[in-house]
Amino acid sequence: CSKKLEKSENWIDFTDEVTKPPSDIPTHLVDTVNASRKRNFIKRIILKWHNQQEEKFIQRCSVVPDSYIDKILELLKDGTDSNLSNALSEDSRYLLDVGGGTGRWSFLSQRLGLQHVVVDVSNPEHLPLPRNVIYLRASADDLPLQANAVTAVTSFEMLEHVRFPEKVIQEMYRVLKSDGVLLLTTRQYWKTHGSPHDFFRYTRLGLESLLSSNGFEVITTIPMGGPASLIATVIDQNVPLLSKPVLKEIFLYPLWWLARRIDETFYLSKKSFIELPDTSGWLVFARKLAT
Numbered sequence: 001c002s003k004k005l006e007k008s009e010n011w012i013d014f015t016d017e018v019t020k021p022p023s024d025i026p027t028h029l030v031d032t033v034n035a036s037r038k039r040n041f042i043k044r045i046i047l048k049w050h051n052q053q054e055e056k057f058i059q060r061c062s063v064v065p066d067s068y069i070d071k072i073l074e075l076l077k078d079g080t081d082s083n084l085s086n087a088l089s090e091d092s093r094y095l096l097d098v099g100g101g102t103g104r105w106s107f108l109s110q111r112l113g114l115q116h117v118v119v120d121v122s123n124p125e126h127l128p129l130p131r132n133v134i135y136l137r138a139s140a141d142d143l144p145l146q147a148n149a150v151t152a153v154t155s156f157e158m159l160e161h162v163r164f165p166e167k168v169i170q171e172m173y174r175v176l177k178s179d180g181v182l183l184l185t186t187r188q189y190w191k192t193h194g195s196p197h198d199f200f201r202y203t204r205l206g207l208e209s210l211l212s213s214n215g216f217e218v219i220t221t222i223p224m225g226g227p228a229s230l231i232a233t234v235i236d237q238n239v240p241l242l243s244k245p246v247l248k249e250i251f252l253y254p255l256w257w258l259a260r261r262i263d264e265t266f267y268l269s270k271k272s273f274i275e276l277p278d279t280s281g282w283l284v285f286a287r288k289l290a291t
Helices: 027-058 065-078 083-088 106-112 165-175 204-212 227-238 245-266 271-275
Strands: 004-007 010-013 094-098 115-120 133-137 150-156 176-187 216-224 281-288
Touching: 065 106, 065 150, 065 176, 065 216, 065 281, 094 106, 094 165, 106 115, 150 165, 165 176, 165 204, 204 216, 204 281, 227 245
Parallel strands: 094 115, 094 150, 115 133, 150 176
Antiparallel strands: 004 010, 176 281, 216 281
C-alpha cells in the first residue's frame, strides 16, 4: 500500500522517490519521512540476513532436533534389526507425527516413502500445511486411529506439553503396528514455554521407564547437547537483550559454537557423561515389542 502524507488538498506518495516537495509541505517533514524509509529499508535487509543466518544456525545448534536430521532419518530408515525396513514393505505406509503442528517434518515421510499424518489440537485453517499432509485435529491422549494402523510415530518437543504423558505413550503404542518404531524428542531443561501448557521435564531414566513400562523397547537415547550447551541455553533464554539480531550474531552464535565444541571434546565421548548427563533434552528411539 502506498504511504501517503496528507495536508489540506496535498498528498505525497512515498512509494516513488521524492525529488521536490510541494511548496506548502515543510521540507524538513519530507526529509524526515525519507530518512525513515531508508532506516526501514536497512532494517529489512538486516532482518533478512539475520533470518538466513538463523536458519543455518538452527541446523548446527546441538540442543534442537533440527541438528539431528541425518541421525533421525538413519534411525527411521534402518531401525534396529531391520524392524523398520520390514514394516516399510507392507501395503499400508503411514508416519504419524503427534503434535506435528504445521507439518514441517513431512519431509521425513517423503524421504522414507511414507504418507505423513499429523495429529494436533490446533485449528488447521490457520496452519500453512503442505499439500501432502493428512491432518487430524485431536488430542494426543485420544488418537483418532485404529489399533496397529501406522508404521512409525514421531513426536518432536511435545511430550512436555501434555497433562497425561503416560496416556499419550499408551496411545502411541496402540496405533503402532507390531515392531513399529517411535522417535521422540523432549526436554530435560528448558525455560517455561507454551504457558499454560508446559507440565514436565524428563531425564533419560524417566523416559526409559515411561516407555518400557508401556510396551516399548528403548533402542537408543541421545543427549541433545551437554553441560556447556546447557549453560548456553540458560544464557540465551534469560538475557532478552541478546535476542537482538546484531547482538545475537556477535555474542550468542559464537557462544553456541564454543559450547558445542566443549561438549564434543570433553563430555559427549565419555561413558560417564552418557549415563546421567546434564543436557538440555533427549532424542529417544524405541520399538513396539511384538505381541
